[in-house]
Amino acid sequence: MIPLVPQPRPNNAARNVLRRLVQSETPPTAPMNIVQRLAGSPYANPMIQVGKVEESSRKSIDFALLLAETMFRYGAGAMEVETSIIAVTAAFGLRGIEVDITNQSVIINYARRDGIPITVLRVVRSWTNNYAGLVQVHELVSEIVSGGVAVPEAHQRLYVIIKRPKPFPRWMVSVAEAVFVAAVVGVIGGSVFGMLVALLAILLVSQVARVLGKWLVPDFFITAVSSFIVTAVAVLCFMFHVPLSPSLVVAGGILLMLPSGRLVSAVQDAINGFPVTAAGRFLSAFLTFGAIVGGIAVALVTSALFGAERLNVAEPIAGSQPLILVLPLVAVATVAICIAEQTAARLLLPTMAVALVGYLSYYVSLEVGLGDRFAPALAAVIVGVLARVVALHFRSPQLVVAVPSIIFLLVGLSIFRAMFVLTLTPEDSGVGALGLFNALVVILAVAAGVVLGDNIARPFARRNGVKDKRRNRRR
Structure with a gap:
């Protein structure tokens, strides 16, 4: 009779080690999450608001566009504008946001779940020196990221900043x-x-x-x-x-x-x-x-x-x-x-x-x-x-x-x-x-x-x- 030799048991630990050696956990061709652009910025780790996100999505996008236009008019750089848009939309609970910024225009695309995507454009046609207004906008974004400002209040406060006179005559x-x-x-x-x-x-x-x-x-x-x-x-x-x-x-x-x-x-x-x-x-x-x-x-x-x-x-x-x-x-x-x-x-x-x-x-x-x-x-x-x-x-x-x-x-x-x-x-x-x-x-x-x-x-x-x-x- 031919003696029966028991089959070797699979070594799962060794297999996992080998898999990690030959394949990384994050494939190099995987797209980067847009929220990762906030890493290292003052708006990292925003507190996400939930509840009626889809119903207020258009108002949130309109606010982000007005925010971007205001920042460009006041002299902000493209990086500052992009991180502010991403931080605000992430805090308002919007996922699937894409932002495209040129010298004088901002485009935001929002792909809703099982819905028609929304693409909006805002063109900046005028510029002014107003670093004080830019500081106030930065403070508003910081408070939105911390979860203390909802969409209607954010609109109202941004309009107050825009209409506020400059600090020096x-x-x-x-x-x-x-x-x-x-x-x-x-x-x-x-x-x-x-x-x-x-x-x-x-x-x-x-x-x-x-x-x-x-x-x-x-x-x-x-x-x-x-x-x-x-x-x-x-x-x-x-x-x-x-x-x-x-x-x-x-x-x-x-x-x-x-x-x-x-x-x-x-x-x-x-x-x-x-x-x-x-x-x-x-x-x-x-x-x-x-x-x-x-x-x-x-x-x-x-x-x-x-x-x-x-x-x-x-x-x-x-x-x-x-x-x-x-x-x-x-x-x-x-x-x-x-x-x-x-x-x-x-x-x-x-x-x-x-x-x-x-x-x-x-x-x-x-x-x-x-x-x-x-x-x-x-x-x-x-x-x-x-x-x-x-x-x-x-x-x-x-x-x-x-x-x-x-x-x-x-x-x-x-x-x-x-x-x-x-x-x-x-x-x-x-x-x-x-x-x-x-x-x-x-x-x-x-x-x-x-x-x-x-x-x-x-x-x-x-x-x-x-x-x-x-x-x-x-x-």
């Missing part, structure tokens, strides 16, 4: 812009008289720009006229032998018009995965540069017709004031630009502190020999970290603190000089092209530094570690 904004330009002229080495001339020129520019805005003149021509006025004032002072540096007056005046924040936001959008929005902002920024160069060129040509000597407004800044004098000017200018951007009053001093630390790190980096490219990047990383910490403490978006704090890295001024040389001095086109490349490298380094600092600070700046670790729960 127009005359104060005009004065703040003039003070900012005067302080910048002092920082880059101008005299007291040069600061006064720049202040008066910007006051004149703001009044002319307001009149042109009432006439619905496009921003391109308003920027060109503004740069023309600043250059004309500097040229007149030079013709009458006024003791000041015309190039410094022009540089300080156009720094207010330069789209430095828009360039940084464009690079941030590209890094965060919004190439269409980034391309639109880049195009808008370079059109602004073209308007500035055109206005300055017309002023210089006009002055040459009257016998004035040709000025080199793109000459590099040779020197500056001592650090003990520069720091107060940086503080005053930061507060002034915050007022011009309509920042909330409670954020003025924290933003000034972040700007001072950023400028000190930039100054020390240059002194130790890190170079003109690495020093702004290192300062931007520090600003990004501090801006995230301050923003979470005061319940505001990070860019509200970061954008005014990086103005003194002068990323826009370098690209203006390169475009001016490339456009108006064809014999130096090689120098202009090289300068443009270096300026773009610095802008990329600054924007990447702000984003890197933001991501570095997120794990260490959570408002409540226990809440961040909890699972989504329903109430």
Whole structure:
């Protein structure tokens, strides 16, 4: 008889180990859940509201669209808008949401269970400076995510935010812009008289720009006229032998018009995965540069017709004031630009502190020999970290603190000089092209530094570690 050999028992534990070695738990081709975009943001782990979700779905989507339009109008970046939409819709219990954001439009698609999908579109046609409103919207989203605001109340509170007047009147904004330009002229080495001339020129520019805005003149021509006025004032002072540096007056005046924040936001959008929005902002920024160069060129040509000597407004800044004098000017200018951007009053001093630390790190980096490219990047990383910490403490978006704090890295001024040389001095086109490349490298380094600092600070700046670790729960 043939002896019977017992069959070996399957080793389930070994089989499970082998399966984990050859196959991951999450296949690499599986789609990412859209709620995972909230990881690391202030809106992570939203509290989901239940009850009559399908009946109020259209109202929830309409609120999300109005929220996105308001945030874009007030100056938010694409990443901030997308995370806010996802957080709000997730808190209202909507599943199957898809969001598509471009430079001036937002599309939301909602695939209901066993129903016809809903696709809605909102186009943003106007922009305004209102960082205080952006902070209030951020607070509203935070309260919705925590589960304390229902859809009808959210609509009502958002309409109140939209209709609420800005914190600072127009005359104060005009004065703040003039003070900012005067302080910048002092920082880059101008005299007291040069600061006064720049202040008066910007006051004149703001009044002319307001009149042109009432006439619905496009921003391109308003920027060109503004740069023309600043250059004309500097040229007149030079013709009458006024003791000041015309190039410094022009540089300080156009720094207010330069789209430095828009360039940084464009690079941030590209890094965060919004190439269409980034391309639109880049195009808008370079059109602004073209308007500035055109206005300055017309002023210089006009002055040459009257016998004035040709000025080199793109000459590099040779020197500056001592650090003990520069720091107060940086503080005053930061507060002034915050007022011009309509920042909330409670954020003025924290933003000034972040700007001072950023400028000190930039100054020390240059002194130790890190170079003109690495020093702004290192300062931007520090600003990004501090801006995230301050923003979470005061319940505001990070860019509200970061954008005014990086103005003194002068990323826009370098690209203006390169475009001016490339456009108006064809014999130096090689120098202009090289300068443009270096300026773009610095802008990329600054924007990447702000984003890197933001991501570095997120794990260490959570408002409540226990809440961040909890699972989504329903109430």
